[in-house]
Amino acid sequence: MxxxxxxxxxxxxxxxxxxxxxxxxxxxxxxxxxxxxxxxxxxxxxxxxxxxxxxxxxxxxxxxxxxxxxxxxxxxxxxxxxxxxxxxxxxxxxxxxxxxxxxxxxxxxxxxxxxxxxxxxxxxxxxxxxxxxxxxxxxxxxxxxxxxxxxxxxxxxxxxxxxxxxxxxxxxxxxxxxxxxxxxxxxxxxxxxxxxxxxxxxxxxxxxxxxxxxxxxxxxxxxxASVAVARLFGDPSINLAEVTPFAEHGTLSAMVSGAKVRLGSADGHLPDCPCWLGVRPEDLVISVSASEDAIPAHILAVTPMHEKAVLLLRLSDGTEWLTALPPDAPHGAANDAVFVRFAPEAALLFDRATGLRIGLSHRRQAA
CATH class of the missing domain: 3.40.50.300 (P-loop containing nucleotide triphosphate hydrolases)
Structure with a gap:
Protein backbone atom coordinates (compact mmCIF):
# COMPACT_ATOMS: atom_id res chain seq x y z
CA MET A 1 0.00 0.00 0.00
CA ALA A 225 -4.66 25.30 18.32
CA SER A 226 -6.97 28.29 17.88
CA VAL A 227 -10.27 29.73 19.00
CA ALA A 228 -11.72 28.73 15.61
CA VAL A 229 -10.91 25.06 16.31
CA ALA A 230 -12.21 25.29 19.88
CA ARG A 231 -15.57 26.60 18.64
CA LEU A 232 -15.99 23.73 16.18
CA PHE A 233 -15.74 20.95 18.78
CA GLY A 234 -18.24 20.47 21.56
CA ASP A 235 -21.98 20.58 22.14
CA PRO A 236 -22.74 22.98 23.77
CA SER A 237 -19.96 25.09 22.29
CA ILE A 238 -17.08 26.47 24.33
CA ASN A 239 -17.70 29.54 26.53
CA LEU A 240 -15.60 32.61 25.79
CA ALA A 241 -14.90 35.81 27.69
CA GLU A 242 -12.67 38.80 26.91
CA VAL A 243 -9.89 39.04 29.51
CA THR A 244 -6.50 40.63 30.08
CA PRO A 245 -4.51 38.20 32.27
CA PHE A 246 -2.25 39.52 35.01
CA ALA A 247 0.31 38.02 37.39
CA GLU A 248 -0.17 38.24 41.14
CA HIS A 249 2.07 36.47 43.68
CA GLY A 250 3.23 34.00 41.02
CA THR A 251 -0.31 33.17 39.91
CA LEU A 252 -1.85 34.04 36.56
CA SER A 253 -5.33 35.48 37.05
CA ALA A 254 -8.01 37.33 35.12
CA MET A 255 -11.14 39.31 35.85
CA VAL A 256 -14.31 37.68 34.53
CA SER A 257 -17.53 39.64 35.01
CA GLY A 258 -16.08 41.39 38.07
CA ALA A 259 -14.71 38.23 39.70
CA LYS A 260 -11.03 37.32 39.92
CA VAL A 261 -10.35 33.79 38.69
CA ARG A 262 -7.08 31.83 38.76
CA LEU A 263 -5.73 30.44 35.50
CA GLY A 264 -2.65 28.69 36.85
CA SER A 265 0.97 29.52 37.61
CA ALA A 266 2.36 32.65 35.93
CA ASP A 267 5.67 30.79 35.57
CA GLY A 268 7.16 33.41 33.25
CA HIS A 269 4.45 32.93 30.60
CA LEU A 270 2.38 36.06 31.22
CA PRO A 271 0.48 36.90 28.01
CA ASP A 272 1.12 40.54 27.07
CA CYS A 273 -2.03 40.89 24.97
CA PRO A 274 -5.83 40.92 25.29
CA CYS A 275 -7.10 37.34 25.29
CA TRP A 276 -10.11 35.14 24.95
CA LEU A 277 -10.65 32.92 27.96
CA GLY A 278 -12.28 29.64 26.93
CA VAL A 279 -13.98 27.15 29.26
CA ARG A 280 -15.87 24.05 28.15
CA PRO A 281 -19.47 23.87 29.46
CA GLU A 282 -18.82 20.51 31.15
CA ASP A 283 -15.94 22.08 33.12
CA LEU A 284 -18.18 24.59 34.89
CA VAL A 285 -19.42 23.92 38.42
CA ILE A 286 -22.63 25.55 39.70
CA SER A 287 -23.21 26.42 43.37
CA VAL A 288 -25.57 28.64 45.34
CA SER A 289 -22.90 30.02 47.68
CA ALA A 290 -20.00 32.34 46.95
CA SER A 291 -16.46 31.00 47.11
CA GLU A 292 -12.99 31.83 45.87
CA ASP A 293 -12.87 32.18 42.08
CA ALA A 294 -16.70 32.07 41.90
CA ILE A 295 -18.39 34.17 39.20
CA PRO A 296 -21.90 35.45 40.02
CA ALA A 297 -24.56 34.62 37.44
CA HIS A 298 -28.29 34.13 36.88
CA ILE A 299 -29.89 31.10 35.27
CA LEU A 300 -31.85 32.15 32.20
CA ALA A 301 -33.06 28.72 31.10
CA VAL A 302 -32.66 25.01 31.84
CA THR A 303 -32.87 22.53 28.95
CA PRO A 304 -33.03 18.81 29.89
CA MET A 305 -31.29 16.69 27.24
CA HIS A 306 -31.58 13.18 28.74
CA GLU A 307 -27.85 12.54 29.17
CA LYS A 308 -27.25 16.05 30.51
CA ALA A 309 -28.95 19.28 31.54
CA VAL A 310 -27.85 22.42 29.71
CA LEU A 311 -28.12 25.72 31.59
CA LEU A 312 -28.02 29.10 29.91
CA LEU A 313 -26.39 31.57 32.30
CA ARG A 314 -26.03 35.33 32.22
CA LEU A 315 -23.00 36.75 34.03
CA SER A 316 -23.24 40.13 35.74
CA ASP A 317 -21.63 41.93 32.76
CA GLY A 318 -24.24 40.49 30.38
CA THR A 319 -22.04 37.72 28.95
CA GLU A 320 -23.96 34.50 28.34
CA TRP A 321 -22.38 31.14 29.10
CA LEU A 322 -23.61 27.55 28.88
CA THR A 323 -22.95 24.76 31.32
CA ALA A 324 -23.62 21.04 30.87
CA LEU A 325 -24.39 19.03 34.01
CA PRO A 326 -25.40 15.42 34.70
CA PRO A 327 -29.22 15.25 34.57
CA ASP A 328 -29.50 14.29 38.25
CA ALA A 329 -27.13 17.01 39.49
CA PRO A 330 -28.77 19.88 41.44
CA HIS A 331 -28.77 22.92 39.19
CA GLY A 332 -31.59 25.27 40.22
CA ALA A 333 -34.21 26.84 37.97
CA ALA A 334 -34.70 29.82 35.70
CA ASN A 335 -34.11 33.21 37.41
CA ASP A 336 -32.11 31.64 40.27
CA ALA A 337 -28.94 33.44 41.36
CA VAL A 338 -25.94 31.10 41.30
CA PHE A 339 -22.13 31.09 41.26
CA VAL A 340 -19.94 29.55 38.56
CA ARG A 341 -16.47 28.11 39.09
CA PHE A 342 -13.93 26.17 37.04
CA ALA A 343 -10.57 24.59 37.83
CA PRO A 344 -7.49 26.48 36.58
CA GLU A 345 -6.46 23.50 34.44
CA ALA A 346 -9.75 23.77 32.52
CA ALA A 347 -8.90 27.26 31.27
CA LEU A 348 -7.88 27.93 27.67
CA LEU A 349 -6.35 31.23 26.57
CA PHE A 350 -6.32 32.56 23.02
CA ASP A 351 -4.68 35.67 21.61
CA ARG A 352 -7.59 37.91 20.58
CA ALA A 353 -5.61 39.40 17.68
CA THR A 354 -4.51 36.12 16.07
CA GLY A 355 -6.95 33.62 17.59
CA LEU A 356 -4.05 31.29 18.43
CA ARG A 357 -3.92 29.40 21.72
CA ILE A 358 -1.50 30.58 24.40
CA GLY A 359 0.04 27.78 26.46
CA LEU A 360 -0.69 27.61 30.19
CA SER A 361 1.74 25.78 32.45
CA HIS A 362 -1.02 23.98 34.39
CA ARG A 363 -3.27 23.14 31.44
CA ARG A 364 -4.46 19.53 31.60
CA GLN A 365 -2.81 17.28 29.05
CA ALA A 366 -4.49 15.18 26.40
CA ALA A 367 -4.33 11.45 26.94
Missing amino acids: ARLELKSVGKSFGAARPADGVSLTVEPGEIVVVFGPSGSGKTVLLRMIAGMFEPDEGEILVGGRSIVGAAPERRGIGMAFQNFALFPHMTARDNIASGLGARAAASDAAPRVEAISRLLKIEHVLGHAPRELSNGQKQRTALARALIGYPDVLLLDDPLRNVDAKLRYEMRLELPNLLRRGAAAVLYVTQDYREAMAIADRIAVLVDGRLEQVASAEQIYVTP
Missing part, protein backbone atom coordinates in the same frame (compact mmCIF):
# COMPACT_ATOMS: atom_id res chain seq x y z
CA ALA A 2 1.05 3.63 -0.44
CA ARG A 3 1.28 6.88 1.48
CA LEU A 4 -0.77 9.91 0.39
CA GLU A 5 1.08 13.23 0.55
CA LEU A 6 -0.19 16.73 -0.10
CA LYS A 7 2.52 19.38 -0.34
CA SER A 8 1.47 23.04 -0.25
CA VAL A 9 -1.59 22.37 -2.41
CA GLY A 10 -3.53 25.45 -3.51
CA LYS A 11 -6.64 26.00 -5.62
CA SER A 12 -8.59 29.14 -6.52
CA PHE A 13 -11.91 29.77 -8.23
CA GLY A 14 -11.89 33.50 -8.92
CA ALA A 15 -11.70 35.30 -5.57
CA ALA A 16 -12.51 32.11 -3.65
CA ARG A 17 -9.56 30.02 -2.43
CA PRO A 18 -10.84 26.70 -1.05
CA ALA A 19 -7.33 25.26 -0.72
CA ASP A 20 -4.52 27.49 0.49
CA GLY A 21 -1.15 25.82 1.01
CA VAL A 22 -2.54 22.54 2.35
CA SER A 23 0.14 20.06 3.45
CA LEU A 24 -0.91 16.69 4.86
CA THR A 25 0.35 13.10 4.99
CA VAL A 26 -1.83 9.99 5.35
CA GLU A 27 -0.04 6.71 6.04
CA PRO A 28 -1.20 3.31 4.73
CA GLY A 29 -3.90 1.97 7.06
CA GLU A 30 -4.45 5.38 8.67
CA ILE A 31 -7.78 7.21 8.76
CA VAL A 32 -7.45 10.99 8.61
CA VAL A 33 -10.72 12.88 8.86
CA VAL A 34 -10.90 16.29 7.20
CA PHE A 35 -13.33 18.25 9.33
CA GLY A 36 -14.59 21.77 8.95
CA PRO A 37 -17.64 23.95 8.40
CA SER A 38 -19.56 24.06 5.13
CA GLY A 39 -17.58 25.87 2.43
CA SER A 40 -14.20 25.34 4.08
CA GLY A 41 -12.78 23.45 1.07
CA LYS A 42 -13.11 19.82 2.15
CA THR A 43 -14.76 18.44 -1.00
CA VAL A 44 -12.53 20.49 -3.31
CA LEU A 45 -9.53 18.89 -1.62
CA LEU A 46 -10.87 15.38 -2.28
CA ARG A 47 -11.70 16.21 -5.88
CA MET A 48 -8.16 17.42 -6.53
CA ILE A 49 -6.79 14.14 -5.19
CA ALA A 50 -9.29 12.17 -7.30
CA GLY A 51 -8.43 14.10 -10.48
CA MET A 52 -11.68 16.02 -10.97
CA PHE A 53 -9.77 19.28 -10.42
CA GLU A 54 -6.06 19.97 -10.79
CA PRO A 55 -4.27 22.08 -8.16
CA ASP A 56 -3.01 25.51 -9.14
CA GLU A 57 0.14 24.88 -7.13
CA GLY A 58 1.69 22.21 -4.96
CA GLU A 59 2.09 18.45 -5.33
CA ILE A 60 -0.10 15.43 -4.67
CA LEU A 61 1.81 12.16 -4.32
CA VAL A 62 0.74 8.55 -3.88
CA GLY A 63 3.55 6.20 -2.93
CA GLY A 64 6.07 8.96 -3.64
CA ARG A 65 4.80 9.42 -7.21
CA SER A 66 3.13 12.65 -8.32
CA ILE A 67 -0.39 12.07 -9.62
CA VAL A 68 -0.98 15.67 -10.73
CA GLY A 69 -2.06 15.49 -14.35
CA ALA A 70 -2.66 11.73 -14.27
CA ALA A 71 -6.02 10.41 -15.48
CA PRO A 72 -8.38 9.62 -12.59
CA GLU A 73 -8.45 5.90 -13.42
CA ARG A 74 -4.65 5.73 -13.18
CA ARG A 75 -4.35 7.20 -9.70
CA GLY A 76 -5.07 4.07 -7.64
CA ILE A 77 -7.85 5.87 -5.79
CA GLY A 78 -11.30 4.72 -4.64
CA MET A 79 -14.01 7.24 -3.79
CA ALA A 80 -17.48 7.14 -2.22
CA PHE A 81 -19.77 10.15 -2.29
CA GLN A 82 -22.44 11.40 0.11
CA ASN A 83 -25.12 11.07 -2.61
CA PHE A 84 -24.18 7.38 -3.29
CA ALA A 85 -23.92 7.97 -7.11
CA LEU A 86 -25.08 4.43 -8.01
CA PHE A 87 -25.90 3.50 -11.60
CA PRO A 88 -29.72 3.23 -11.61
CA HIS A 89 -29.85 0.62 -14.42
CA MET A 90 -27.46 -1.77 -12.65
CA THR A 91 -28.05 -4.16 -9.80
CA ALA A 92 -26.15 -3.71 -6.55
CA ARG A 93 -23.85 -6.54 -7.67
CA ASP A 94 -23.00 -4.79 -10.94
CA ASN A 95 -22.57 -1.45 -9.24
CA ILE A 96 -20.01 -2.98 -6.89
CA ALA A 97 -18.22 -4.79 -9.72
CA SER A 98 -18.00 -1.53 -11.70
CA GLY A 99 -15.40 -0.42 -9.18
CA LEU A 100 -13.02 -2.86 -10.82
CA GLY A 101 -13.55 -1.41 -14.30
CA ALA A 102 -11.70 -3.40 -16.91
CA ARG A 103 -9.04 -4.57 -14.48
CA ALA A 104 -10.60 -7.93 -13.68
CA ALA A 105 -12.34 -10.64 -15.64
CA ALA A 106 -15.92 -11.53 -14.72
CA SER A 107 -14.73 -14.80 -13.18
CA ASP A 108 -12.40 -12.86 -10.87
CA ALA A 109 -14.91 -10.14 -10.06
CA ALA A 110 -17.68 -12.44 -8.80
CA PRO A 111 -15.87 -13.84 -5.73
CA ARG A 112 -14.58 -10.39 -4.81
CA VAL A 113 -18.09 -8.93 -4.99
CA GLU A 114 -19.38 -11.75 -2.79
CA ALA A 115 -16.59 -11.27 -0.26
CA ILE A 116 -16.95 -7.50 0.07
CA SER A 117 -20.76 -7.71 0.22
CA ARG A 118 -20.57 -10.23 3.09
CA LEU A 119 -18.20 -7.93 4.91
CA LEU A 120 -20.70 -5.07 4.55
CA LYS A 121 -23.75 -7.28 5.20
CA ILE A 122 -25.45 -6.59 1.87
CA GLU A 123 -25.06 -10.02 0.21
CA HIS A 124 -28.85 -10.51 0.36
CA VAL A 125 -29.55 -7.46 -1.85
CA LEU A 126 -26.97 -7.97 -4.58
CA GLY A 127 -29.70 -8.67 -7.14
CA HIS A 128 -31.65 -5.51 -6.29
CA ALA A 129 -31.71 -2.29 -8.29
CA PRO A 130 -30.76 0.91 -6.41
CA ARG A 131 -34.42 2.01 -6.23
CA GLU A 132 -35.15 -1.13 -4.19
CA LEU A 133 -32.43 -0.43 -1.61
CA SER A 134 -32.71 1.49 1.63
CA ASN A 135 -30.38 4.46 2.12
CA GLY A 136 -28.22 2.31 4.38
CA GLN A 137 -27.94 -0.40 1.71
CA LYS A 138 -27.14 2.21 -0.93
CA GLN A 139 -24.43 3.64 1.28
CA ARG A 140 -22.86 0.22 1.82
CA THR A 141 -23.10 -0.57 -1.90
CA ALA A 142 -21.27 2.65 -2.75
CA LEU A 143 -18.65 1.89 -0.11
CA ALA A 144 -18.21 -1.65 -1.45
CA ARG A 145 -17.65 -0.26 -4.96
CA ALA A 146 -14.94 2.05 -3.60
CA LEU A 147 -13.25 -0.75 -1.62
CA ILE A 148 -13.39 -3.62 -4.10
CA GLY A 149 -10.43 -2.53 -6.16
CA TYR A 150 -8.14 -2.49 -3.10
CA PRO A 151 -7.16 1.15 -3.78
CA ASP A 152 -3.97 2.66 -2.43
CA VAL A 153 -5.99 5.70 -1.35
CA LEU A 154 -9.65 5.78 -0.32
CA LEU A 155 -11.57 9.07 -0.36
CA LEU A 156 -14.89 9.23 1.48
CA ASP A 157 -16.94 12.40 1.00
CA ASP A 158 -19.36 12.58 3.95
CA PRO A 159 -20.66 9.06 3.21
CA LEU A 160 -22.96 8.87 6.26
CA ARG A 161 -24.80 12.16 5.76
CA ASN A 162 -27.81 10.65 3.97
CA VAL A 163 -28.40 7.65 6.23
CA ASP A 164 -30.67 7.52 9.27
CA ALA A 165 -29.40 8.26 12.77
CA LYS A 166 -29.35 4.63 13.94
CA LEU A 167 -27.32 3.41 10.96
CA ARG A 168 -25.02 6.42 11.21
CA TYR A 169 -24.23 5.50 14.81
CA GLU A 170 -23.66 1.82 13.89
CA MET A 171 -21.39 2.71 10.97
CA ARG A 172 -19.31 5.01 13.15
CA LEU A 173 -18.49 1.91 15.20
CA GLU A 174 -18.01 -0.45 12.24
CA LEU A 175 -16.23 1.75 9.70
CA PRO A 176 -12.83 2.17 11.39
CA ASN A 177 -12.23 -1.60 11.59
CA LEU A 178 -13.58 -2.14 8.09
CA LEU A 179 -11.41 0.58 6.56
CA ARG A 180 -8.25 -0.59 8.30
CA ARG A 181 -8.65 -4.09 6.87
CA GLY A 182 -7.98 -2.70 3.41
CA ALA A 183 -4.78 -0.93 4.57
CA ALA A 184 -5.49 2.01 2.25
CA ALA A 185 -4.60 5.56 3.19
CA VAL A 186 -8.07 6.91 4.02
CA LEU A 187 -9.13 10.55 3.77
CA TYR A 188 -12.63 10.97 5.18
CA VAL A 189 -14.63 14.23 4.98
CA THR A 190 -17.39 15.16 7.43
CA GLN A 191 -19.09 18.21 8.96
CA ASP A 192 -20.04 16.25 12.09
CA TYR A 193 -17.45 16.67 14.84
CA ARG A 194 -18.74 13.58 16.70
CA GLU A 195 -18.23 11.48 13.58
CA ALA A 196 -14.74 12.90 13.16
CA MET A 197 -13.83 12.04 16.75
CA ALA A 198 -15.29 8.53 16.53
CA ILE A 199 -13.65 7.49 13.27
CA ALA A 200 -10.33 9.31 12.98
CA ASP A 201 -6.81 8.30 13.88
CA ARG A 202 -6.08 11.99 13.30
CA ILE A 203 -8.32 14.94 12.49
CA ALA A 204 -7.29 17.65 10.03
CA VAL A 205 -9.32 20.78 10.81
CA LEU A 206 -9.86 22.84 7.66
CA VAL A 207 -11.08 26.44 7.95
CA ASP A 208 -11.30 28.74 4.92
CA GLY A 209 -9.01 26.51 2.88
CA ARG A 210 -6.26 26.33 5.51
CA LEU A 211 -5.38 23.56 7.93
CA GLU A 212 -5.77 24.97 11.45
CA GLN A 213 -4.64 21.83 13.29
CA VAL A 214 -3.83 18.17 12.60
CA ALA A 215 -3.89 15.98 15.71
CA SER A 216 -5.75 13.24 17.55
CA ALA A 217 -9.35 13.87 18.58
CA GLU A 218 -8.34 14.13 22.24
CA GLN A 219 -5.56 16.62 21.53
CA ILE A 220 -7.83 18.82 19.43
CA TYR A 221 -10.55 18.88 22.09
CA VAL A 222 -8.29 19.45 25.08
CA THR A 223 -5.66 21.71 23.46
CA PRO A 224 -7.18 23.33 20.35
